[in-house]
Structures are given as structure tokens and as C-alpha cells.
Amino acid sequence: MTEPGTTDAAELFAALPEVDEDAQRRLHARLVAAADRAGILDVAYRTVDTPLGTLLLAATDEGLVRVAYDRESHERVLAQLADRVSPRILLAPARLEEAATQIEEYLAGRRTRFDLPLDFRLSHGFRRAVLSHLTEIGYGRTASYAAVAAVTGHPRAVRAVGTACATNPLPLLVPCHRVIRSDGSAGAYVGGPEAKLALLRLESAAA
Amino acid sequence: MTRFGPTVLRVCRALLGPATADDAWSETFLSAMRAYPDLPDGSNVEAWLVTIAHRKAIDQLRAESRRAIPTEHLPERPSRDGVPGGWEGDLWAALKVLPDKQRQTVAYHYLAGLPYADVAQIVGGTPEAARRAAADGIAALRRTYLEGASR
Numbered sequence: 001m002t003e004p005g006t007t008d009a010a011e012l013f014a015a016l017p018e019v020d021e022d023a024q025r026r027l028h029a030r031l032v033a034a035a036d037r038a039g040i041l042d043v044a045y046r047t048v049d050t051p052l053g054t055l056l057l058a059a060t061d062e063g064l065v066r067v068a069y070d071r072e073s074h075e076r077v078l079a080q081l082a083d084r085v086s087p088r089i090l091l092a093p094a095r096l097e098e099a100a101t102q103i104e105e106y107l108a109g110r111r112t113r114f115d116l117p118l119d120f121r122l123s124h125g126f127r128r129a130v131l132s133h134l135t136e137i138g139y140g141r142t143a144s145y146a147a148v149a150a151v152t153g154h155p156r157a158v159r160a161v162g163t164a165c166a167t168n169p170l171p172l173l174v175p176c177h178r179v180i181r182s183d184g185s186a187g188a189y190v191g192g193p194e195a196k197l198a199l200l201r202l203e204s205a206a207a
Numbered sequence: 208m209t210r211f212g213p214t215v216l217r218v219c220r221a222l223l224g225p226a227t228a229d230d231a232w233s234e235t236f237l238s239a240m241r242a243y244p245d246l247p248d249g250s251n252v253e254a255w256l257v258t259i260a261h262r263k264a265i266d267q268l269r270a271e272s273r274r275a276i277p278t279e280h281l282p283e284r285p286s287r288d289g290v291p292g293g294w295e296g297d298l299w300a301a302l303k304v305l306p307d308k309q310r311q312t313v314a315y316h317y318l319a320g321l322p323y324a325d326v327a328q329i330v331g332g333t334p335e336a337a338r339r340a341a342a343d344g345i346a347a348l349r350r351t352y353l354e355g356a357s358r
Contacts, residue, residue: 009317009345012352015298016318019213027216027229031236040240087243 032092042086044095045078050107052195055172057096057103060085063117064099066169069191084122103172109202112139114173122169126157130164137178140203144182166190178203211256212236214319218257221314222264224299231267235260254325257315261329301352308332309344316341 035041043065045058056074058066058081065085068077082089093100098116105111123131133151137143145165149158165176171190177199181187189196215235219228238259246255302310308330315326316337323334323341330337 009313012298012345012348013317016217020216023216023229024212027212027232027236030229030233031240034233034237035240038237038241040237088240 028091032090035088035090036092036095040088041090041092042088043081044090044092045081046091046093046096046100047074048100048103050104052107052191052198055103057099058089059096059099060119060121062119062121064096064170064173065119065122067103067171067173069171069195071192072190106172107202109205112203116173118170118173120170123164123167126152126154126160127164127167130161131168131170131174131176134165134168134174134176134179137175139175142178142180142200145179145187146182148179162188172199211253214253215256215260217318218260218314219264220299221302221318222260222310223267224303227267227271231260231263234263234267238263251325253319254321254328257319257321257325258329261311261315298348298352301348304351305344305347306340308340309347312337312341313344313348317345 032041032044043058043060045056047054047056053070054074055070056066056068056077057064058068058077066077066081068074078089102111102114102116106114120128120131129152130148133148136151145158145161146155149155149161152161154160161179165179166188168174168176168190171177177189177191177196179187180200186193186196186200212232216228216232219231219235222228223231235256239256242259246252302313305313311330312323312326315321315329316323321329323337326341327334327337330340
């Protein structure tokens with residue numbers, strides 16, 4: 001179907017920018033501030049560039065709710081957050097300044113523990129119980145999947161501990177990288193095996 | 208939200224001009240954020256946002272006309288305002304003197320890319336009437352803007 005006037009219209013609007021970057025930035029900042037004031041900014045997110053790749057950080061009013069590696073696809077993680085927490089999500093780096101700084105310090109070997117409020121709402125049941133035990137494994141130390149299963153009171157749930165680590169919504173902060181295989185090898189990691197080795201090396205060097 | 212931001216800004220600028228479009232844009236996304244959780248799955252988010260922008264622009268124009276001294280006729284001669292944000296000042300001047308329905312249909316169909324069925328839902332009337340209004344609007348813009356520009 002030919003639309004009379006389509007050519008005219010193309011000519012008319014040809015000078016208009018598709019995206020006006022400056023205006024979008026200005027308006028976005030204004031929207032974040034207004035949404036914040038109105039109390040309807042449920043999830044703030046930002047990215048931070050690290051030696052382990054670009055990390056996505058997301059926080060609710062209660063605290064950091066999600067840390068995601070590149071390989072998890074940030075796009076998909078944001079969609080998940082919209083679905084499981086709230087679709088009121090905005091890029092709001094200022095809200096995550098402290099979290100970004102602490103993660104950068106940690107990865108530079110200048111910080112051995114995090115001091116940030118965490119929101120565990122993305123984890124439930126046994127997996128959540130596992131994660132709460134992981135925070136007891138100190139910097140530079142490791143525990144086997146079997147040992148973690150034993151502390152949770154379900155010594156045979158070794159595989160379930162592995163799943164809890166693999167689905168940890170807050171890697172780094174909840175140190176699932178400190179859980180290794182009984183034979184001493186590092187095993188799998190939500191950020192990839194190389195990231196896990198890098199973290200274990202970092203902590204053993206600095207500890 | 209980031210995906211439709213630029214389109215909604217183009218629409219707001221076409222409806223209100225570059226100077227006051229920012230307010231309508233912000234209002235649109237703020238109410239969208241408030242209402243978003245109630246939006247049924249599978250809704251056309253873009254058409255929905257343009258609908259909100261449409262209402263916000265009408266509110267804003269009403270508020271402006273309450274502040275301004277009412278006149279019987281719209282100014283004939285396009286004024287030469289500044290051109291913030293790279294928006295063509297002359298194009299806005301040409302849009303401003305169009306009848307409301309023409310300006311709206313041009314914005315929603317040509318700038319937001321909505322089909323006439325959606326445009327008609329927003330402005331009222333039939334899709335055919337929306338198509339005619341947009342065609343008239345484009346013809347008028349062509350006369351006032353393009354010919355004015357080729358001096």
C-alpha cells in the first residue's frame with residue numbers, strides 16, 4: 001500500500017535526530033529524581049567495569065538485590081528483575097555508588113569484607129539457607145560443597161548446594177566462589193571458572 | 208523505558224514545541240511508571256505511552272492557555288524561537304499553526320510510527336479520518352515549512 005505523502009513526510013522530518021542523546025540524558029536524570037521523590041523507583045541499576053568484565057548491580061530500597069556477570073546477559077537479568085521484583089527499574093548509578101566502590105576495592109585487593117545491606121528476595125527456601133551459610137566462610141578461606149551441605153543440616157544435599165551457588169543472585173557479596181570441590185579443584189562458577197580461579201587467587205594473595 | 212524515550216520525546220516536541228516538551232516527557236514517564244504494573248501483558252507499550260503523552264500535552268496546553276490572554280486566532284506568522292536540542296525551530300513553528308488534530312495525527316503516525324487504527328484510538332474518530340487529517344497536516348507542513356525553507 002502506498003501512502004500518499006510518505007515521501008513528503010520523510011523529507012519534512014529528515015532533519016530531526018532519531019535520538020537526541022543530550023536531551024535523553026537530561027530527561028533520564030530528571031525522571032530518576034522525580035521517581036525517587038515519588039517513591040516509585042523500585043529497582044535502581046548500574047554497571048561497573050571490573051577485571052572480571054562488566055558487572056550489573058541492582059538494588060531495591062532494602063539493599064543490593066542482584067549482581068550479574070556479563071555471561072548471564074544483563075538484558076535478561078533486567079527482564080527477570082522486572083518480572084520478579086518490579087518493572088519500575090531505572091538506570092540510577094548514584095544509588096549504587098557505595099556498592100560499586102566496595103566491589104572495586106575488593107577486586108583491587110583493598111577490601112576483605114563488604115559492608116552493604118543485601119536484599120535476598122530473589123532466593124528462597126533451601127537455596128537461601130545455603131547462601132546465608134556462605135557468608136560465614138571468611139575471606140581467603142574455602143569450604144567444600146559437602147561441608148556446606150553438612151552445615152545446613154542436609155549432608156546429602158551436596159548437589160543442591162551446587163545449585164544454590166550456581167543460582168546465587170549476589171555473587172562476590174555472598175561468596176559462593178569460596179565453595180570448591182572436595183578434591184580441591186575450584187569447580188563451576190556463575191561468573192565462569194576463570195573468574196572463580198581469579199577470585200581465589202586474589203584472596204589467597206591478599207589474605 | 209529507554210527504548211521508547213526518544214520516540215516519546217519526538218512526539219512531545221511535535222505537540223508542544225522544544226521548549227516545553229521536557230515537562231510533558233517527564234510527566235508521561237512518571238505516570239507510566241506509576242501505572243506500569245497494571246498494564247496487561249502483551250499490551251502495545253509504545254501506543255500506550257503515546258496515549259499518555261497525548262493527554263499530558265493536552266493538559267499542558269490547557270494550562271498554558273489559561274495563563275495566556277485568549278485570542279480568537281492563532282498567530283499566522285511562525286515565530287523564530289531558539290532551537291534547543293537540535294530540533295528544527297522552523298519545523299516546530301510550522302507544526303504549531305496546524306489544527307490540533309492534524310498536528311496530533313502527524314506526530315503519532317509519522318513520528319511515533321503508529322498505524323492509523325492506533326492513532327484513531329488516541330485522537331478519536333475513524334482511522335480514515337485520522338489518515339485524512341495526517342495527510343492534510345503533511346500537505347500544510349510542506350507548504351509552510353519546506354517552501355518557506357527554500358528561500
